[in-house]
Amino acid sequence: MIKKQFINFAIIAICFIFSGWAQDQSVIEQIVSEANEKSQLEILGQELMDGIGPRLVGTPQMKQAHDWAVDKYSQWGVSARNESYGTWRGWERGITHIDMLSPRIQSLKGTQLAWNPSTSKKGVTAAVIVLPTVSSPEEFQNWLPLVKGKLVMISSLETTGRPDYNWEEFATEASFEKMKSEREAANNAWRENMKNTGFTSRSIIEALENAGAAGIVSSYWSKGFGVSKIFSARTKKIPTVDLELEDYSMVYRLALRGENPVLNIVAQSKDLGEVPTFNTIAEIRGSEKPEEYVILSAHFDSWDGGTGATDNGTGTLVMMEAMRILKKIVPNPKRTILVGHWGSEEQGLNGSRAFVEDHPEIVSQVQAVFNQDNGTGRVVNISGQGFLHAYDYIGRWLHEVPQDITQHIETNFPGTPGGGRFRLCFLCCSWCPSI
Numbered sequence: 001m002i003k004k005q006f007i008n009f010a011i012i013a014i015c016f017i018f019s020g021w022a023q024d025q026s027v028i029e030q031i032v033s034e035a036n037e038k039s040q041l042e043i044l045g046q047e048l049m050d051g052i053g054p055r056l057v058g059t060p061q062m063k064q065a066h067d068w069a070v071d072k073y074s075q076w077g078v079s080a081r082n083e084s085y086g087t088w089r090g091w092e093r094g095i096t097h098i099d100m101l102s103p104r105i106q107s108l109k110g111t112q113l114a115w116n117p118s119t120s121k122k123g124v125t126a127a128v129i130v131l132p133t134v135s136s137p138e139e140f141q142n143w144l145p146l147v148k149g150k151l152v153m154i155s156s157l158e159t160t161g162r163p164d165y166n167w168e169e170f171a172t173e174a175s176f177e178k179m180k181s182e183r184e185a186a187n188n189a190w191r192e193n194m195k196n197t198g199f200t201s202r203s204i205i206e207a208l209e210n211a212g213a214a215g216i217v218s219s220y221w222s223k224g225f226g227v228s229k230i231f232s233a234r235t236k237k238i239p240t241v242d243l244e245l246e247d248y249s250m251v252y253r254l255a256l257r258g259e260n261p262v263l264n265i266v267a268q269s270k271d272l273g274e275v276p277t278f279n280t281i282a283e284i285r286g287s288e289k290p291e292e293y294v295i296l297s298a299h300f301d302s303w304d305g306g307t308g309a310t311d312n313g314t315g316t317l318v319m320m321e322a323m324r325i326l327k328k329i330v331p332n333p334k335r336t337i338l339v340g341h342w343g344s345e346e347q348g349l350n351g352s353r354a355f356v357e358d359h360p361e362i363v364s365q366v367q368a369v370f371n372q373d374n375g376t377g378r379v380v381n382i383s384g385q386g387f388l389h390a391y392d393y394i395g396r397w398l399h400e401v402p403q404d405i406t407q408h409i410e411t412n413f414p415g416t417p418g419g420g421r422f423r424l425c426f427l428c429c430s431w432c433p434s435i
């Protein structure tokens with residue numbers, strides 16, 4: 001099912017690119033049949049996501065992924081290079097173990113956040129403390145010295161660990177409504193209390209570290225069964241770990257009830273100093289107007305809590321597969337087709353911004369940009385992104401996409417402008433609230 005969706009993405013992308021300058025039906029048929037019958041997506045996905053794994057900027061795996069992409073393109077006869085555009089903090093994740101030692105022994109599910117310094121091999125063993133309910137910043141300041149030598153739990157206690165769709169399916173309407181109103185009240189109370197501390201949920205971390213906390217324990221639930229979001233640590237010296245919702249909730253309740261839970265956190269990692277960052281750029285030169293560009297774009301980097309498949313391994317693979325098929329079926333396009341696998345989107349569009357700054361000669365000659373960053377769901381909507389003539393172009397391009405794909409896609413013209421440097425046509429799906 002998922003594989004088929006990727007193939008559909010690839011077909012949409014290629015038909016869009018190709019239909020811009022030719023209406024040769026047999027070529028379109030060859031493209032569709034290459035995508036459907038000789039797809040490389042599963043192999044590419046396995047090598048990139050399972051094999052190399054997540055692609056956090058500044059890690060050796062990110063560099064490995066850039067080299068892998070260049071190697072793949074060269075196997076397909078497509079010229080490719082890694083363009084260094086700056087530097088970032090080099091870091092490599094090690095093994096994280098989080099164990100509850102008291103009031104009983106239990107290994108907990110969790111991991112260190114990115115760029116967090118390593119603990120010693122023995123790790124940090126400390127009692128847990130939760131944030132207090134306070135009515136003023138002064139009251140919070142009076143409490144603050146208590147964090148010295150403690151692991152501070154900084155996330156709220158979730159009302160439920162079941163996603164809403166599960167409640168909708170199995171709960172009564174009344175109990176679902178009750179849960180939602182309790183959750184809303186709890187969230188409001190949490191926000192109000194955070195305001196009363198005089199800090200935000202981010203700035204409080206620095207205050208806790210400065211006050212001598214032994215570590216920070218958080219939980220950022222992704223609103224699905226057993227899934228958390230793993231971003232970067234805000235502490236400079238002490239460990240910050242994310243615990244999966246059920247384990248976090250259990251430790252939190254034990255602390256609230258005064259049962260003094262004690263955790264041991266071993267979170268190893270390597271600081272690799274400052275390292276260069278890259279974009280992988282590949283291109284098929286145009287035969288008639290090589291100075292004009294059609295750009296395929298997808299960010300290559302990911303966070304490193306998972307394998308970076310959803311965000312944005314899938315977009316990366318679609319663009320690679322599109323290039324492979326184009327090189328095979330349409331090796332001499334009219335304009336130059338350039339693909340940018342951006343190196344550091346998650347930290348603020350750094351890779352694509354650097355490309356724009358470094359290549360005014362390309363950017364001034366861009367005819368169309370196709371960016372993808374919509375996860376693993378199917379394409380459900382294509383927006384004109386506010387471009388006045390979007391309908392003329394996208395309508396024509398969509399006409400070349402097989403109907404068994406387009407019949408499920410809604411279009412929205414002219415649509416509203418999207419963000420980012422590159423925008424002409426973004427493929428949108430049900431997974432992502434916005435792009």
Ligand SMILES: [Zn+2]
Nearest residue numbers: 299311312373
């Ligand atoms: Zn993304």
